[in-house]
Amino acid sequence: MPEFMAVLGIWLGAFFTLSIFSFLYKDNPFYKLAEQIFVGLSAGYWLIYSIFNVLVPNLITKLFFDFGNNIILLVPLALGIMMLFRIIPSTQWVSRYPIAIVVGTSAAIAMLRTMQTNLLTQVTATMVNPFQFSSPVAIVGTILVILGTICGIYFFYFSKKQEGIYAVPSKIGIWFLMISFGASFGYTVMARISLLIGRLDFLLRDWLHIIK
């Protein structure tokens, strides 16, 4: 029985794979069906994991089996229920309270962590003495990093009309950005092809057994 179910599962997987790929020819009922099934399964998956991996262990079990020590958890439970009031238009305002706490907390943490990781440490990492290296490649590369970073920020941040000498750093900044976008395009090609390989591998190996 499990062997039969595995084979059936692979045929099911092949059906869904081909249904999605059929969109390449044109939009059709098979694609539409597969798309909506995906949305439904995805929503169900998120719901089950939120219940079993978060709400049950972090809230329900604690309140059920050790209420005395976890009485404070009634607060997030109440806030969570208040969040659900958003469904009814006349009571939507109730959901603003939990949203405000969530947004305030995450904004503060995002601000602190971004300031340290994406701003201060990045500035420190840029300000390197290029001449400490012995290899000419590293020296030139480090100078390029300093120049490119400063010119890139100049391009983004100095919105005053840039003419003459003031336009030069912006121009250099754009060149660096173009190189980076080219690299990103290259990596995007790599990523997308990889995903296709995965699906064709499934069809040719697991379904058709052409690859052994």
Add this chain to the structure above:
Amino acid sequence: MTSINRTVLERRIVFLVLAIAVALPLVFPLGLKTQVTPLTEKAYDLVESTPAGSVVLLSFDYDPSTVTELQPMAQAVIEHAWKKGHRIIATAMWPQGSQMADMAFADVQGKFDNSKVYGLDYVNLGYKVGGMVTMQAMGRSMEAVYPKDMSGLDYKDIPMLTGIKSLQNVKYVFSFSAGDPGLTHWIMVAKDKYDIPVAGGTTAVSAPGFLPFVNDQMQLHGLLGGLKAAAEYEFLLGYEGAASLNMNPQSVAHVLILILIAIGNVKAWRKRKSVQQEASKNA
């Protein structure tokens, strides 16, 4: 043929040629070898240099859509960590990640004759919502965030977690990340707040954006970017896995894309030239 029909036809031909270019090397592998890059070596060195018996954290922050790129990486890193005698905590910031972790553990267990014991050598703590905020909470108390593992075992009853009070007790964090929440947040919290070494594996599409973190401040201890890096890691471990085999169609498809770019440019150049000729005739 109208120009719209022609465009549609051309597009379908491109689709077909791409499918063939990927399928053929899958069926008939070319036996191509890949060269290891310093970024992969750096990530490998972090695992290699961590002493046996260390408890480490692997975070599965992706879903099945990027499984071709990230699953071989996860398997290679699990294998390496187990070879070095590390004990692995698996977490997931994406709900699908915990299932990906179970699949990866099951695959690698085969190479160790199923000798790795759940609760002693590895544990799957499952998914938690909240991304960066949850990671920050892990820095204060792991048990508060994960009162139980996936099977319902209490945190304090899992032998390998004795002594792991907070995130600060793990020796390194390795995040397999397809987006947010993921590697960026691990760098922000685990490395920059708690000073725990962080390495990562990402999809190729997001890899260029992580390179500024590979710096003297060691915000990121190496980076595996896409399928090629996964193949490099397999090479360093001395085996040819899914990633190495898939580098055959990957390489052929890259060449095809370059050919398509070239044809597209020649076509555009000829079109521009004929427009110019037309304009000069009319003048």
Add this chain to the structure above:
Amino acid sequence: MKRNIPLILAFISGMLVIISEFIPHYPFGLIEETLTGWFMIVSSFAILLGQISLISANINRVVEKSQNWQYYLAGLISFAVMVTVGLLWGMENTPGILGQGASIAAKLGSKPFDYIFEYAYMPLASTMFALLAFYIASAAYRAFIIRNFESNLLMITAVIVILGRTSFATALTSWIPKSLTLLHLPELTDFIMQYPNTAAQRAIMISAALGVIGSSLRIILGIERSYLGGGK
């Protein structure tokens, strides 16, 4: 009350987190720990809310028999199946209301939830994204055209990186003498990624960071209020 109290709550929770960053001792450390614990639970309810609104929107489409309602019905059925089997027998090692469902798992080879995940969800999710491979190939053919100096830079870099990240790269430039290692395709790709790419990505990162800090401050100080939605 409907707008001002939420603004005050956002301010207090934000400030408490900021203060606890600099004074991590009692009581601020404890308050931050409590707040972050609550965050997780409240966020789960937010996911619940998202699912409820998606499902109710789809139910409306089916009830009103709007265009393509049959497909939305299929979506609703698959949602119901996933949730039902998940609640009844759980997933992976997690038990459901009826326990681990060993007998049904023995027949299917895995729990029903995991079976659907492996054979329906996984193919659907990964194929949906695999479609992009075809579109990027089409874009490379139709839109990746040289026009000026900047697009030249973009094109040259892309070509080097696309070729440099193949298994052919080493062989293609192995004839170049060792003294010119930088011109070997893998090394040249590494150089581009490590230096010019890092510079540009860092400029983007720093600029975006300034934006994040600004907008976070606006939220905490109550200047940015769009997250509260419309109405009084």
